[in-house]
Amino acid sequence: DAGVIQSPRHEVTEMGQEVTLRCKPISGHDYLFWYRQTMMRGLELLIYFNNNVPIDDSGMPEDRFSAKMPNASFSTLKIQPSEPRDSAVYFCASRRIKTDTQYFGPGTRLTVL
Amino acid sequence: SQQGEEDPQALSIQEGENATMNCSYKTSINNLQWYRQNSGRGLVHLILIRSNEREKHSGRLRVTLDTSKKSSSLLITASRAADTASYFCATDRSSNTGKLIFGQGTTLQVKP
Numbered sequence: 001d002a003g004v005i006q007s008p009r010h011e012v013t014e015m016g017q018e019v020t021l022r023c024k025p026i027s028g029h030d031y032l033f034w035y036r037q038t039m040m041r042g043l044e045l046l047i048y049f050n051n052n053v054p055i056d057d058s059g060m061p062e063d064r065f066s067a068k069m070p071n072a073s074f075s076t077l078k079i080q081p082s083e084p085r086d087s088a089v090y091f092c093a094s095r096r097i098k099t100d101t102q103y104f105g106p107g108t109r110l111t112v113l
Numbered sequence: 114s115q116q117g118e119e120d121p122q123a124l125s126i127q128e129g130e131n132a133t134m135n136c137s138y139k140t141s142i143n144n145l146q147w148y149r150q151n152s153g154r155g156l157v158h159l160i161l162i163r164s165n166e167r168e169k170h171s172g173r174l175r176v177t178l179d180t181s182k183k184s185s186s187l188l189i190t191a192s193r194a195a196d197t198a199s200y201f202c203a204t205d206r207s208s209n210t211g212k213l214i215f216g217q218g219t220t221l222q223v224k225p
Binding site: 004031033035041043045048051054056091093095100101102103104105106107 | 144146148154155157158161197201205210211212213215216217220223
C-alpha cells in the first residue's frame with residue numbers, strides 16, 4: 001500500500017493568496033483527518049470526515065479555512081486568503097473503521113510570506 | 114485544546130540507556146496511543162493501550178497506564194541512535210469518533 005499521500009510537500013506563497021492542500025487516504029479507510037502542527041500550538045485537529053462526510057470541524061480556525069472530501073480517495077484543505085500565521089505543517093491522516101490506529105501522510109510545509 | 118501534557122519536553126541519553134517519557138491527560142479515555150515523529154516526517158503509530166489495560170509491551174517498548182492518575186508512561190529499553198525522534202501521546206475518548214487529542218510531545222535524542 002502506498003500510504004497516505006499529500007501534495008504538495010512544500011508550498012511557499014504570499015499573504016492573500018489561495019492555498020490548496022491535497023490528500024489521498026489509504027484505500028479502504030473510512031476516516032480522514034486534517035491536522036496542523038506548529039511549535040507554539042503543537043498538533044491540532046482541524047477537521048475530520050467519516051465516509052466523506054465532515055463530522056467535526058470545530059478545530060478549523062476561521063472561515064478562511066475550508067475542507068472537502070468529494071470522494072473516498074481525495075480531500076482538500078483550502079485557505080483563502082492565506083496569512084503569515086497560517087504557516088505550519090499540515091498533516092492528513094486516515095483510519096479504517098473499527099480500528100484505532102491513524103496513518104499519517106508526510107505533511108505539507110506551508111510558508112506564507 | 115491539548116488533552117495530554119508530556120514530560121519531559123526534551124530528553125538526551127546515551128545509546129544503550131533506557132528512555133522514559135510520561136503523559137498526563139485530563140478526561141476519561143477509551144484508549145491512549147503513542148506515536149513517533151522523525152524530523153520532517155509524519156507521525157507513526159507505535160503502540161496502543163486500552164483503558165482496561167495496565168501494561169503493554171511491543172519489542173523494546175513498554176507502556177503503562179494508570180487511569181486513576183490519568184497518566185501513562187512510555188519506556189524504550191536499550192535505546193539506539195535511530196530512536197532519536199519526537200514522541201507523542203494521544204488520547205481517544207471514544208472509539209466511535211476516532212478523534213485523537215495529542216500532547217505536546219517529548220523530543221528524544223540518543224547519542225551514539
